[in-house]
Amino acid sequence: MDLTYNDYFTTSGQGRYNWKVHLKQCTQSPSSYYEECIRAAKIIGESTDPLYLMFSGGIDGEFMLNIFKDAKVDFKVAIISYGVYNEHDTKYAFKYCNAHGITPEVIDLDLEKFITSGRMIEVAEEAKCCSYQMTSVMEGIKKIDGNVIMANGEPQLNRMPNGTWEWEEMERVSSYRNWYALHNITGTPDFTKYTPEQFLSLLEEPLVKQLVNNELDQEYQTTVAIKQQLYSQHYTIEPRYKFIGWERLESSAFFEDNKVFESFAHLREMYSGAYVLDYNDVCQRLTKWQREIRW
Numbered sequence: 001m002d003l004t005y006n007d008y009f010t011t012s013g014q015g016r017y018n019w020k021v022h023l024k025q026c027t028q029s030p031s032s033y034y035e036e037c038i039r040a041a042k043i044i045g046e047s048t049d050p051l052y053l054m055f056s057g058g059i060d061g062e063f064m065l066n067i068f069k070d071a072k073v074d075f076k077v078a079i080i081s082y083g084v085y086n087e088h089d090t091k092y093a094f095k096y097c098n099a100h101g102i103t104p105e106v107i108d109l110d111l112e113k114f115i116t117s118g119r120m121i122e123v124a125e126e127a128k129c130c131s132y133q134m135t136s137v138m139e140g141i142k143k144i145d146g147n148v149i150m151a152n153g154e155p156q157l158n159r160m161p162n163g164t165w166e167w168e169e170m171e172r173v174s175s176y177r178n179w180y181a182l183h184n185i186t187g188t189p190d191f192t193k194y195t196p197e198q199f200l201s202l203l204e205e206p207l208v209k210q211l212v213n214n215e216l217d218q219e220y221q222t223t224v225a226i227k228q229q230l231y232s233q234h235y236t237i238e239p240r241y242k243f244i245g246w247e248r249l250e251s252s253a254f255f256e257d258n259k260v261f262e263s264f265a266h267l268r269e270m271y272s273g274a275y276v277l278d279y280n281d282v283c284q285r286l287t288k289w290q291r292e293i294r295w
Contacts, residue, residue, distance in 0.1 A: 001047055001147060001186050003177050005040070005195040011174055011275075014128060019171045019273025023196070023285050030201035034234050037067045040194040045073030049186065050146035052078045052105070054137075056245060057092035060151035063231040064191050065096065075149075077104040080140035082111045086245035092238070107140045111249055114139065115258055126182060129175035130267040132260055133244045138179045147187035152176055154192035155202055157212060157223045157279060165212040167203075167282045171273035200286040203279070205230065212279050 003009075008024040030036050044051065045068075053068060053075050055061040068075050079093050080086075097104045114120050114136060123135040141148045153173050157165045176189035193199040202208060207230055208223060210216050220226060224242075231237050249255050277285070 001044070001188070003180055003188050004190055004193070005043060008196045009190070009193065009199075011171075011177070014171065014273060015270055016273050019271075019275060021169050021174075021275040023199075023282075026196040026200055026286055028197060030197035030204065033198065033201040033205050033230075034067075036195065036198040036201040037064075037192075038071045040191065040198050041068045041071035041073050044147070044149060044188070044191075044194065045071065045075075047147055047186075051075040051187070052144050052146050052148050054078055054080070054141065054148060054150045055093040055096070055104070056080065056086070056137075056243075057089040057094075057240075058151075058242065059228060059231055059237050059240065060154065060192065061093070062096055062237055063235065064149070064151040065100075066235045069100075076146070077102050078107060078141075078144055078148075079104045080107045080109055080137060080245075082109055082136065082245060082249075085111050085249045086243075088248065089243040089245050092240060105144075107143050109136055109140050111136060111246075112254060115260060120260075121263060123179075124264065124267055127175045127179040128267075128271050129172060129178070130264060130271040131172045131175070132264050133246045134172070134175065136245070138176070141179075141185060142183055144185075148180075148185055148189075149187045149191050150176065150189040151191050153190040154227075155199055155223070157203075157208070159214075159221045163214055165279040167277050167279060169275045171271050171275075175271065196286050200283065203283055203286075207233075 010022045011020065012022065013019045053065055055065060055077050065077065077097055079090055081090055119139065120132060120135050123138050124132065127138055129135060155167060157167055159165055179185065180189060188194050207226055211220060211223065211226055228237065228239055
């Protein structure tokens with residue numbers, strides 16, 4: 001299984017000046033985002049290996065699980081537990097599983113040991129990742145025997161000071177792709193944009209078009225602000241704060257004593273690339289071929 005369908009989404013280079021994203025065009029006119037997500041789930045479901053949907057407790061993961069249920073694709077659920085450190089987040093995942101008769105596979109990871117053993121830095125350097133919060137997820141998914149599907153990396157649009165909108169892809173988010181490739185993990189970290197049609201259909205969603213046309217409240221500066229509304233068009237999803245799972249550890253003396261943030265300074269310097277395209281440009285790039293633009 002390709003990390004994205006037919007490898008339509010690939011990257012090259014590294015760092016803030018050289019990291020780039022390469023996109024291939026859609027092969028058909030996209031339907032709605034919901035319908036394209038159903039189609040993507042069915043494509044992924046063609047694999048003969050078991051599918052493990054990663055669920056930390058966020059609304060992206062819950063949306064993905066609902067999609068696979070609607071697509072009638074068999075799957076298992078995997079939850080990475082840091083014990084008391086991320087129970088404020090995983091409680092939503094366990095609540096969903098209990099409500100739907102799902103027995104999740106729980107992957108226990110001792111965060112403190114992960115840090116003090118030096119393994120956190122090892123994982124980050126292997127994956128070329130500048131985000132310490134992502135390394136524990138990387139370590140956890142290595143323990144899964146099957147296709148690992150994550151609801152990571154949904155296309156994000158940001159409003160510029162002049163009122164225009166740009167798509168921004170972060171190198172750190174894409175480091176999950178490095179980890180999959182390095183350790184031969186099958187599946188995709190990017191279910192929310194697994195096919196080019198999914199990507200384009202999200203950009204063309206009526207709610208997203210209202211946003212980029214500046215027809216919504218001006219306090220909405222990013223698509224993150226409308227994600228709850230977008231997903232709730234098809235499902236009843238309990239509103240919740242966007243957690244990472246490290247919040248409690250980050251507020252502890254342990255975090256400060258072990259200088260976790262400081263230990264990633266060299267990685268932030270090397271792997272903090274961002275690829276930016278105007279909203280209309282990325283739509284065109286997905287619908288027809290155009291010459292690569294260098295930034």
